[in-house]
Amino acid sequence: MLRSLIWQLSQQSDQIPASLDDLFSSCESGQRQPSVDALQKGLRLIIQELLQAYVVLDALDECAQRAELMETLETIAGWRLQNLHLLVTSRREQDIESTLEEFIDNQSRICLQSALVDKDIQLYVQHRLATDKILQKWRKDDVRQEIKTILRDRANGMQAFYSGLI
Incomplete structure (x- = not known):
């Protein structure tokens, strides 16, 4: 994640940021x-x-190294950079929620209700099954229904956290 963010944000500059050049040099030129x-x-x-x-x-819930990710997010939040705006999303997972609650206030948290999200997911899946050429191979109604049911049941809503302070 850190490497990806460094690369993506460094692309916003016309030239290689000095800090990135310094990082490269400090690692014996890569x-x-x-x-x-x-x-x-x-x-x-x-x-x-x-x-x-x-x-x-x-x-965030799909990250295999959650503890490290949460530590990194906590570090980033601690910087209190006024020009940084961070939006993170996750399903409701206790370890993620408890960590984010430490540095994101209640006003900056949005819980997407699972019933509303599940309906959107259901509509999206129906549309894709009806229009996507690759998915057309599943023509049997029972297979299509099983796909819809599994995706709907496993969606179970999600939690979105946002803070302008981070």
Whole structure:
């Protein structure tokens, strides 16, 4: 995630940000991997060079290394950069919620009701099954119904968190 954010945000500059060049040099010109601390420092410097930085991190619950991700998000929140706007989404998972609650206030949290989200997902799945050429191979009604049911039941809503302070 850190590498991806550094790359994406550095693309906003006309030239290679000095902080990215320094990070590359500190890793023996790419011969070794930077530490998480070095990546965080590089990201912070790149963000500080931008007028505004908008970051969207979707599906935190799908991350295999959640503890590390939550630590990184907590570090980023601690920077209190006024030009950084972060939107993160996740299904309701206790470890994610408890960590984010530490640095995102209640007013900045949005819970998407599962019934509303599930209906949207159901409509989307029906549309795709009806119009997507690749999905047309499942023509039997029982298979199509099973696809709809499984996707609807597993959707179970999601939780979105946002903070302008982060």
